[in-house]
Every structure is written in structure tokens, then in C-alpha cells.
Amino acid sequence: MDDNLLFEIRNLEKRYKIDVGLFKKEYFYAVNKVSFKVFRNEILGLVGESGSGKSTIGRLILKLIKKTDGDIYYKGKDLYKLTKLEEKKFRKETSIIFQDPRSSLNPRMKIYEILEEPLIVHKIDKKLRRYIIENSIINAGLDTTFLEKYPFELSGGQRQRVAIARAIVLNPDFIVADEPTSALDVSTQLQIINLIKKLKNENSLSVLFITHDLNVVGNISDRLIVLYRGKIMEKGNTTDILNYPLHPYTKLLIASLPVSHPKDRNKKELPKEVFREDIQNSCVFYHRCPYAEDRCKVEPDIKNINGREVYCHFV
Ligand SMILES: Nc1ncnc2c1ncn2[C@@H]1O[C@H](COP(=O)(O)OP(=O)(O)OP(=O)(O)O)[C@@H](O)[C@H]1O
Ligand SMILES: [Mg+2]
Known part of the structure; x- marks a missing residue:
């Protein structure tokens, strides 16, 4: 097996039954025969309009929802044939940043507790926890005074940094970033993009970066998947696709x-x-x-x- 390969996805499908009468069964394909690979230490962009199936793909490969068909291999192993121990390891090595930090952070918990939760789930020694938590909040670009605050005391950008700190707290190999910047203003968007790039480089992380915004994806991803109605339209090197879309x-x-410059018009x-x-x-x-x-x-x-x-x- 290629050591550089993290995920291999083959003909992945997610369909939902639609009611069209008593004797007729029809299906809606949210994800339709999608195949791609995720390599170590890369940012893979997934772009497409609303409803094209981006979040569904992100959730499928983290096994947060069940596939209907196809195969997902993680580090060479079928994700649906993992032993309990392997499953635990997979959970520890992967995480997700959700689109809206307002709803993804528990408002009743202090930031410290929010970051501690995954460490408790994965039975990390209590003595180590404070050290790890302080490290990840600093890595996410905030100082440790934030640990004593509640989510409502933070700005949108700060909350998204907390969501990122939580996603990296277990030092994962892979993160799904599901529209992590779409609720933010342009300059904060750029800061978050730079933070994700930095984390990728420093921690040899792989990221599936989901967005509907081609500008954002051009800025961050190494490779790109263009999705439409649950199908891949085009897949390849990001700069190639943006310069020569096929x-x-x-x-x-x-x-x-x-158009950014009038002469390009x-x-x-x-x-x-x-x-x-x-x-x-x-x-x-x-x-x-x-x-x-x-x-x-x-x-x-x-x-x-x-x-x-x-x-x-x-x-
Ligand atoms: N549980 C479900 N039952 C039926 N259809 C669903 C279900 N979940 C998602 N869908 C449909 O699957 C399609 C893809 O949804 P998905 O959330 O993956 O889109 P998306 O590309 O992430 O869109 P957005 O940019 O708006 O977040 C949508 O048409 C959605 O309505
Ligand atoms: Mg979505």
C-alpha cells in the first residue's frame, strides 16, 4: 500500500428514498458514484453549489452517516470492516470543523471544557490534559485567557479558532473542514485559511476543505474536486483547474x-x-x-x- 495514501474512496453513493406513490420507488442521489483519494499532508478542496453533496461526502468519509454503496478505505483498511480498536483509532485520528461555530460549540461550556471533552472521550491522562489544551488554543492563534471564557463572549472568528483548536486537540491525521469560513468576513476568512495552511504544514495534516467559494479554494487547496448534483465534474491540481477549466x-x-482587474475583463x-x-x-x-x-x-x-x-x- 502507498504510505502516502490516507483515504481511497471508490464509487461512493448515498441515496435517499423519495415517496412517489405506493408501488413506485425512486431514489435521490445525494452522492453519486464518487471516487477520489486523499493523500497525507495535502489540502483537498471540495467545491460545489448548495445541495451538491459536499457535506454528505464529508460526513460519509468520517462515518458520521452510513454509505449506501461503494467503498471507503482508510490507511488501506475498509472503513466498514474495522475492529472496535481500529474504529477507536480512526475516531481519534480524524475530526471535523463545522460551518457555523455558533451552533457547534456548546454555549453552556467554558472553552476549556469544550477542548477537554475529546480528551476525556479518548481517555487521555488528566495530568496531560491542561498542557495539551493550552497547546492547541495557542496553536489556533488564541491565548490561554480564552480558556476561561464562554462561547458567547467570543467573536465569530475567535469561535472558529476554538472549533479548530478542538479539531486538532487529539493531533489528528485528517480533518474535514466544512465551510469553516463562510460565516466570516473576508479578512477573518483569510486569517482562518492561513491558520489551516499553517497547521497542515506544521502537523503534516490532511484536510478536506469544503466550500462553495472558488476564491477560497484557490487560496488554500493543493488539489480540487468540483461537484455537481452529487457527481464529480472535474478533479485535479487546483491551479490547473482554475487556469484551464475543462x-x-x-x-x-x-x-x-x-474579475479583480479591469484588464482581465x-x-x-x-x-x-x-x-x-x-x-x-x-x-x-x-x-x-x-x-x-x-x-x-x-x-x-x-x-x-x-x-x-x-x-x-x-x-
Ligand atoms: N437525511 C436526508 N434525507 C433526504 N435528503 C437529504 C438528507 N440529507 C441531505 N439530503 C439532500 O442531499 C443533498 C446534498 O446535501 P448536502 O448537505 O451534502 O449539500 P451541500 O453541498 O453540503 O450543500 P450546502 O452548500 O448548502 O451546505 C441535498 O439536496 C439535501 O437536500
Ligand atoms: Mg454543506
Whole structure:
């Protein structure tokens, strides 16, 4: 096994049953045959619009919700075939930062207690706990006076730092960061992004960084996955994708970003968005694709071009 490989996800699916009458069963695919790898010490960006399945993927690979189909391997082991001991180790080695620090921190607990909780769960010696807690709050960019405060006494950015301190308190190998900056103003966003980058470099951490904001992901991730309706549209090196998007959906996403410099304005060919009726078994982007043709009424294969994977008939 490749020692650098942390996760291998193959054809992962999460579907929900929809009620369409007594005798008919239909499914909604929140995550549809998704495959990707997470390597050690990398930030993997996961970008897509609301409802595309980003949080579902994050939760599936941490086993916070159950998969419907497909495989998840963590350090070479099937996540659904772990022994009790291995499962405990997996829980200790992985964690999550939630989107909204307001609801993810217990308002009745002091920051110290919030950070102590995972240490208690994993039976870390009481004498060691204060040292570890002080270390992680400092690592997250706050001083130890914050430990005696309650979440309501903190700003949004400070709360998100506490959420990060909690996520790193057990010195994990992997973190899902589910839109950790979307509730913050732009300059605080940047601070949090820099903090996550720093933690990745200093602690050889891997991060699945979830966002709907391409600007944010361009700033932080090494590799990128573009998701649409539970399917991967494009996957590859972040700078390559942002400079040369191959999938029509990625092109639309990039074209919709505000142009930072007036001289760049002409460079953008703006494909026009369209809206068509959905067809069963078509490319999942068919209904909105500016370039769609008859062949797009059938699902494309995933094509591999110089290490980039693209779900489209045109590449
Ligand atoms: N328990 C559930 N039952 C039915 N459908 C669900 C359930 N959980 C999620 N979904 C659906 O799965 C889809 C993907 O949801 P998910 O939360 O992963 O999206 P997301 O990309 O994280 O969106 P956002 O950017 O808004 O957070 C959504 O359409 C959602 O309605
Ligand atoms: Mg989400």
C-alpha cells in the first residue's frame, strides 16, 4: 500500500428514498458514484453549489452517516470492516470543523471544557490534559485567557479558532473542514485559511476543505474536486483547474467570479447559462450546459487527461 495514501474512496453513493406513490420507488442521489483519494499532508478542496453533496461526502468519509454503496478505505483498511480498536483509532485520528461555530460549540461550556471533552472521550491522562489544551488554543492563534471564557463572549472568528483548536486537540491525521469560513468576513476568512495552511504544514495534516467559494479554494487547496448534483465534474491540481477549466460547469463557475482587474475583463468568454428539461440517464449537467448536444443525453465516461479527470463528452 502507498504510505502516502490516507483515504481511497471508490464509487461512493448515498441515496435517499423519495415517496412517489405506493408501488413506485425512486431514489435521490445525494452522492453519486464518487471516487477520489486523499493523500497525507495535502489540502483537498471540495467545491460545489448548495445541495451538491459536499457535506454528505464529508460526513460519509468520517462515518458520521452510513454509505449506501461503494467503498471507503482508510490507511488501506475498509472503513466498514474495522475492529472496535481500529474504529477507536480512526475516531481519534480524524475530526471535523463545522460551518457555523455558533451552533457547534456548546454555549453552556467554558472553552476549556469544550477542548477537554475529546480528551476525556479518548481517555487521555488528566495530568496531560491542561498542557495539551493550552497547546492547541495557542496553536489556533488564541491565548490561554480564552480558556476561561464562554462561547458567547467570543467573536465569530475567535469561535472558529476554538472549533479548530478542538479539531486538532487529539493531533489528528485528517480533518474535514466544512465551510469553516463562510460565516466570516473576508479578512477573518483569510486569517482562518492561513491558520489551516499553517497547521497542515506544521502537523503534516490532511484536510478536506469544503466550500462553495472558488476564491477560497484557490487560496488554500493543493488539489480540487468540483461537484455537481452529487457527481464529480472535474478533479485535479487546483491551479490547473482554475487556469484551464475543462468542464463546462467549472467554466461557468469561474466565469461568474468577479474579475479583480479591469484588464482581465476581456479574457473571459462568458458562456451563457441555459435551462433545459431534465432527461433520465443523461449527463447530470445536461439541463444547464451551454454546449449540450444529443450525445449528452447519455452519461459520459470519466476521462483522464494528464492527471485531470473530467466528466464530459467534449474533452
Ligand atoms: N437525511 C436526508 N434525507 C433526504 N435528503 C437529504 C438528507 N440529507 C441531505 N439530503 C439532500 O442531499 C443533498 C446534498 O446535501 P448536502 O448537505 O451534502 O449539500 P451541500 O453541498 O453540503 O450543500 P450546502 O452548500 O448548502 O451546505 C441535498 O439536496 C439535501 O437536500
Ligand atoms: Mg454543506
